[in-house]
Amino acid sequence: QTANGTWIFECQHGESECQGNKEQACALSLYQNNASIQVQFISCVMSTRRPPTAGSQCATVLGINYNQIEDCAQGTEGNELLAELGDRTHSFTPHIRFVPTVAINRVSISYIIFTNTS
Numbered sequence: 400q401t402a403n404g405t406w407i408f409e410c411q412h413g414e415s416e417c418q419g420n421k422e423q424a425c426a427l428s429l430y431q432n433n434a435s436i437q438v439q440f441i442s443c444v445m446s447t448r449r450p451p452t453a454g455s456q457c458a459t460v461l462g463i464n465y466n467q468i469e470d471c472a473q474g475t476e477g478n479e480l481l482a483e484l485g486d487r488t489h490s491f492t493p494h495i496r497f498v499p500t501v502a503i504n505r506v507s508i509s510y511i512i513f514t515n516t517s
Contacts, residue, residue, distance in 0.1 A: 406478040408485075412451070417481070418472060419444070419451030424480035425471035426454070426463075436463060445499070 410416040423441055430436040443457035444450050454472075458465035471477050488495060491502065 406482055408478075408481060415451040419454065420484075421472035421477035421481050422454040422468050424484050425468045425477050426458075428476075428480050429467055429471065430463070436461060 408417045408420075410420060423444060426440045427437050430440070439461055440457055440463070443460060444453045447453040447456070454468060455465045458468060471480070491500075
């Protein structure tokens with residue numbers, strides 16, 4: 400975060416990935432009371448050849464309002480949500496070493512599997 404309060408994100412695959420990540424963060428927030436839509440949207444986006452640009456297509460398939468997601472992602476809320484998710488990612492124990500990493504209740508699946516089989 401800069402001195403004037405704006406966020407600058409650096410994503411592995413560039414700006415389009417950052418924008419796609421904001422769309423996913425906004426969808427999670429907008430549909431926070433509908434886990435089914437959350438999972439379906441993220442699964443749809445991540446199963447395409449170009450996840451950063453799949454939000455509109457996936458919203459159409461699911462019958463949800465892409466304009467709300469896009470407005471959120473392009474505004475201050477999208478930046479705040481992505482920063483919050485970044486903080487949560489960095490606070491995982493054990494630390495995330497690869498992506499994608501799936502977590503349940505803020506514990507990575509690989510950690511759950513490892514501790515239950517050792």
